[in-house]
C-alpha cells in the first residue's frame with residue numbers, strides 16, 4: 155500500500171463524524187429503550203478508529219462516565235454501553251471484596267444465569283451456551299468461568315445477544331427489558 159493510500163480512510167470511511175454519532179447509530183440499530191438512551195445521553199463515547207470495525211474497549215466507571223472503543227464494532231459498543239447502563243442505573247446492589255469504588259454484584263441475576271446454564275433450554279441455544287461458559291467454564295478454551303464477576307456476566311450477555319430479547323430465556327430476558335426493546339435492525343459494516 156502506498157503512502158498516499160494509507161492516508162485515505164479505509165472502507166466506507168467517514169460514516170461517523172465522531173464517537174457520539176456511532177453511539178447513536180448503535181442505540182438506534184440495536185433497539186435501546188428510550189429510558190436507556192436518556193440515561194446514556196451524558197456518557198462520553200470515544201472511538202480510536204472511526205473507520206475500522208475493531209473490537210475491544212473500556213468503560214471507565216460511573217464517576218468518569220466515559221466509554222472508549224478501539225473501533226466501530228457494534229458488539230463492543232453494546233458491551234460497553236451495557237456496562238455503563240448497569241452502573242448508572244444501580245443494577246448492582248452489593249460491593250465485591252476486591253472493588254469498593256461502586257457496587258458490582260447482583261446475586262439474583264447471577265442465580266438466573268446459573269439456572270439457565272444448568273437448564274440449557276434448546277429454544278435458546280446461543281444464550282444457554284454463553285451461560286454455560288460463564289458458570290462452568292470451558293476446559294477446551296481454558297476459560298475458567300465468570301465466578302463473582304457479575305458486571306462481565308451482564309455486559310457479556312448483552313453483547314452476546316446483540317439486543318435480541320427473544321434469543322434469551324425469560325429468566326434472563328427480564329434483566330434486559332429496561333435496556334433493550336428487542337427491535338433489532340443491525341448495523342452493516344460494524
Ligand SMILES: [Zn+2]
Nearest residue numbers: 233237306309
Ligand atoms: Zn466488559
